[in-house]
Amino acid sequence: MSDRDYPEPDGEVDTLSPATLAARIGSGEPVSILDVRDRDEYDAWHVDGPGVTSRQIPYVKFVQAEVKGTVAERAPDLPEPLVVVCGEGKASAYVADLLTTAGVEAANLAGGMDAWADLLVAAEVPTDGPATVRQYRRPSSGCLGYLVERDGEAAVIDPLRAFAERYVADAADLGADVSYAIDTHVHADHVSGVREVAERTDAEVILPAGAADRGLAFDATLVGDGETLTVGGTTLRALGAPGHTHEMTAFAVGETVGCGGVVDTAGTGGDPDTARSGGDTGIAGVDVLLAGDSLFLRSVARPDLEAGLDGAPELAALLHRTLTEQFGELADDVIVAPGHYDTTTTAAESGVYAATLGELRGSLDALSMESDAFVDHVLSAMPPRPNNYEQIIATNLGRERVDDDEAFEMELGPNNCAAGGADAD
Incomplete structure (x- = not known):
């Protein structure tokens, strides 16, 4: 599935710019990252930093959790707010919306890893x-x-x-x-x-x-x-x-x-x-x-x-x-x-x-x-x-x-x- 095939979020999703994320990481501020790319993509390269704690859970798991009504249970055990990350910022926007609706504080990294690389x-x-x-x-x-x-x-x-x-x-x-x-x-x-x-x-x-x-x-x-x-x-x-x-x-x-x-x-x-x-x-x-x-x-x-x-x-x-x-x-x-x-x-x-x-x-x-x-x-x-x-x-x-x-x-x-x-x- 390409990013253009991901569904649009139902509501307004909080976003975080790559520059803001970089400033937080550079200062050592604790940051919780949820990466919804596939495992091989995550293992090859992901957001890292002195205060970063990250978890990889693929996008499809949240699609399945949406059907079952268990999105909140699918969320990683990380301090909130979560910063949700994918390749281009579309799949992660949808997951961030699902988490927000389920009562989990989450924001989407605008532009995803592509924008992160372009900073x-x-x-x-x-x-x-x-x-x-x-x-x-x-x-x-x-x-x-x-x-x-x-x-x-x-x-x-x-x-x-x-x-x-x-x-x-x-x-x-x-x-x-x-x-x-x-x-x-x-x-x-x-x-x-x-x-x-x-x-x-x-x-x-x-x-x-x-x-x-x-x-x-x-x-x-x-x-x-x-x-x-x-x-x-x-x-x-x-x-x-x-x-x-x-x-x-x-x-x-x-x-x-x-x-x-x-x-x-x-x-x-x-x-x-x-x-x-x-x-x-x-x-x-x-x-x-x-x-x-x-x-x-x-x-x-x-x-x-x-x-x-x-x-x-x-x-x-x-x-x-x-x-x-x-x-x-x-x-x-x-x-x-x-x-x-x-x-x-x-x-x-x-x-x-x-x-x-x-x-x-x-x-x-x-x-x-x-x-x-x-x-x-x-x-x-x-x-x-x-x-x-x-x-x-x-x-x-x-x-x-x-x-x-x-x-x-x-x-x-x-x-x-x-x-x-x-x-x-």
């Missing part, structure tokens, strides 16, 4: 630096992206293809032109939006230099460790951060004190018209570390999505060096803004998912381990790989083409880019 929430990272750093989170998957703006210029980091228009519109609201669309690495969990952002603006697509070694099939400016981009007077310094992948690159947001060298451009052979400053550049004060998939708030990155399990030990050892040596030079007060967050954690009061490097050094045992112990720890319990990760990688390299609908479907579900063996989860 992007923005909040500003609190920093003393002159640049505005805006974090974008997708509550359905835990993906995080960023917009850095200063003096009418902006850079978008790790944009999602599904939301390309949003970043451009938000930059315009800040009175800024998007100069750069940046990926920290070749993503395996979501379809990148760097090319789509560039198509809508005059932005230059920026990727780590190692993306070429992975078979990059479109033109992009490539950056290496120590090279810099300038956004309205604020510097984004590339910090090679291998571990999740070989090309993984974090970006330190701060003030520039010197520069030298050039950044090569794929297909240009270092054309000076397309080069950027780099080399022996230093940053007087790093305000924010856009960590990509290297260091998260409760864990570290998994190392098996590029080279598989055989290559994971080498990458895990590289990740240890990244965290202890490369990031070891950064001060404790640097704000770490990761590429993903665990959807079972609450946001800070500011609404962002970030922490200082000092806080993470104090809370994550993995950061104080010797290399061999770290490698064993990271490899000990990795979660399932992201859905369709091989096709997503090929798409993000420009080696495969998918339309917007297929891209949206490919990335549904949890991102699973953190190592399950990392300690704070």
